[in-house]
Amino acid sequence: MKKFNYLIALSLSVLVSACSGDNAEMAESGDELVKSVNVVTQDVKPRTFTSYVRVIGTVETSNDIMISAEVNGRVMSYAVSEGEQVRKGQTIVKIDDAKLRQEKARLEALASQAKENYERLKRIYEEDGIGSEIEYLNAKYNYEQMNSSLESIKVDLANTSIKAPFKGKLESRMVEVGEMVAAGTPVIRLIGSEDYIISAGVPARYADVVQTGDDVSVWFDTQDSDTLNTPIAYTGSSINPQNRTFRIEVDLPQKANQYKVDMIANLRLNTLRRDSVLAISEEYIYSKRNGYVVYVLSQNEKGDPVASEIVVELGPSYKTDVIIEKGLMPDDKLITIGSAFLDDGMRVTVKESASTEIASN
Structure with a gap:
């Protein structure tokens, strides 16, 4: 009999120890043992919710053209070397006449x-x-x-003298001296020296929220300079059927030598801003048969702290934050750490946390 009692006591000890290992405790209530999960709570506070989309663009200039020969003939000479600046109307290439x-x-x-x-x-x-x-x-x-x-x-x-149609820089020569060219053959690439822009394609699903004048954050992976904040200068009115995007353009500072045509740029566009909303991390939202639920701190009939399961309606999300459209109320105590071990009405023990409020962005 003593051996049997010893085995029962040992089994109870192991059970209590296992629950403690899963961030739970066993609290004695009269003659019964009640499971109590250690949790941390945060006060739900209204805040501003913002979401963004990042797109990739390229640096362009309105004066970036390939100039072709308009007559047949042999290239006799170049008056300008690659990389040199040219004046508007200056002869660049001479074709045998x-x-x-x-x-x-x-x-x-x-x-x-x-x-x-x-x-x-x-x-x-x-x-x-x-x-x-x-x-x-x-x-x-x-x-x-x-x-x-x-x-x-x-x-x-x-037309045997190919002249610069605008002020710019001779980027490249497509044919060498002595080569024959026909009308329509590209001969040189000329890039204007000013008025750089960034062109990017934005997914069509953002067509109703991205507009001309919206602020954009721009940065380059190849540069250490600070992020630029500039408005959208142009928004396209059509969707590209190939990739389902629409075109936007952003102006770059004039006479900025650090920008080069075809450089890759990162653009961050604001797609949503809502003030005074309740937003929480998605890690505290759980999917159940009746929808999505969260757990908030409540009390049972005896006044003991328990977890109350609340069905919530989800709104837009960005990264790990999700707007709660219905279900939560301001100043509800959302159970965060330990919520994964809960069921509706389960006893909890609230532990201290470094922060008792959901951080606002």
Whole structure:
């Protein structure tokens, strides 16, 4: 009999020890043992809830173009080296124009001949009444065609000099001296020296919350400079069907040499701001058959501290914070540490915590 009593006592000791290991205690109430879980609480306070989305953008400039040849020919020379600044209207590339000059001389002769023939037939037809009207008109049209061909050659000759359409920097040369190019062949890339922007695509689901004028935080992984805070300068009105995003643009400070075209930028956009809401960490929210629940500190009929299971309605979330739309009330004592071991009505023992309020952002 003594051995049997000893085994019972040993079993009870092990059971109490196991509960303590799971952050629980056994409290004696009369002749019965009542399970009590050690918990920590925090006062639920209204606060401002904000959510953000991070997108990746690239640095661009409105003056970043590939300039192509407009005539066929061999590249004769470059007047500017890569990386050099150019003035608007400055010649950058010269294409061989020898054949075009010969063609111009030929057309000038033909045009002169056609003009003399036209004027002669016109004079004798109008003054002397000699010849037919059709001959006179044919001579007129032939002269006009020759003159038009001559003007076209003059345009081609002018296009053998590729000039800068704006002030900028010669970024790269696509062909080398001596290479043949055809009309439409890219020859140089020219980048404007000012007015840099960041272009990014924002997911379509944020189309109703991201607007022109909203503040954006911008930073670069390749730079140690502080984060820029600047407004959205442009918001696109269409959705890209390929990736389901819409375009936004952010202006960068002018004449800032640290920015380079095609640099990768990080942008943080505010997608939601709500004041005076109740928001808690998602780790204290539990899914049950009747929805989502949290545990708050309450009392039973005897006045003992117990956990009360509250069904809550969830709202928007950001990172680990979730807005509680319904269920919680201001100044409710939310059970945080130890809540994972609770059921509705379970006895609890409240322990001290370094903070008794939910930190606000």
